[in-house]
Amino acid sequence: MRLLVIEDEPKVGHAVQEGLQAEGYEVALAETGEDGFFLASSLSFDLIVLDVMLPGRNGLEILAALRKQNSAVQVLILTAKDAIEDRVAGLDAGADDYLVKPFAFPELSARIRALLRRGKSEPVTPLRIGTLEMDSVTRTVLREGLRLELTAREFELLEFLVRNHGRVVSREMLARDVWKEPVRATPLDNVIDVHVARLRKKLDDPFASKLLHTVRGVGFMLSEEIP
């Protein structure tokens, strides 16, 4: 697995690089936005750890430029402050996950493992969240033992939400990973919202406990708890 770390603070950058190398990843480090963007667009990486606050070209600009080139590389952004606007802007720009600085290395490492796992298709079945049971092989979905009849797209949408349960899934992520559209467009957002509404009707309306939540301004989350 090849990772790229784009971080201008040498201490943080080197610590992350060494920590990840110790876990067996091949890790390149770029200390400016320009170098980072050059490496990211000329070499192939499985995942990029991208600091948002960089001199010159900032992390969000780099991310937007990469997505514009149709790069589907997994990107985890490091935001300097716990400001919701930064996270929303990051997810909107196409980030797969974010971590707020300062962070503990084990958390970074765990997020990276989760993202790399998500990147590959894992035939782990059945998937269970509360009273929801989903079998990706037989493509059946049960809620409280009752079978839900889903369209192919609704099934894929639910599967993606289940695999990311407990985490906010942005429309950007759904566009890229479920609809396979690397470029986000407003009409597609509307299509996504319609599918989410249809899925919710089948998944949640007949049952007392709700699983599919809207996270205002960010996206959706499948969770037994209200986010």
Ligand code: CA
């Ligand atoms: Ca920085």
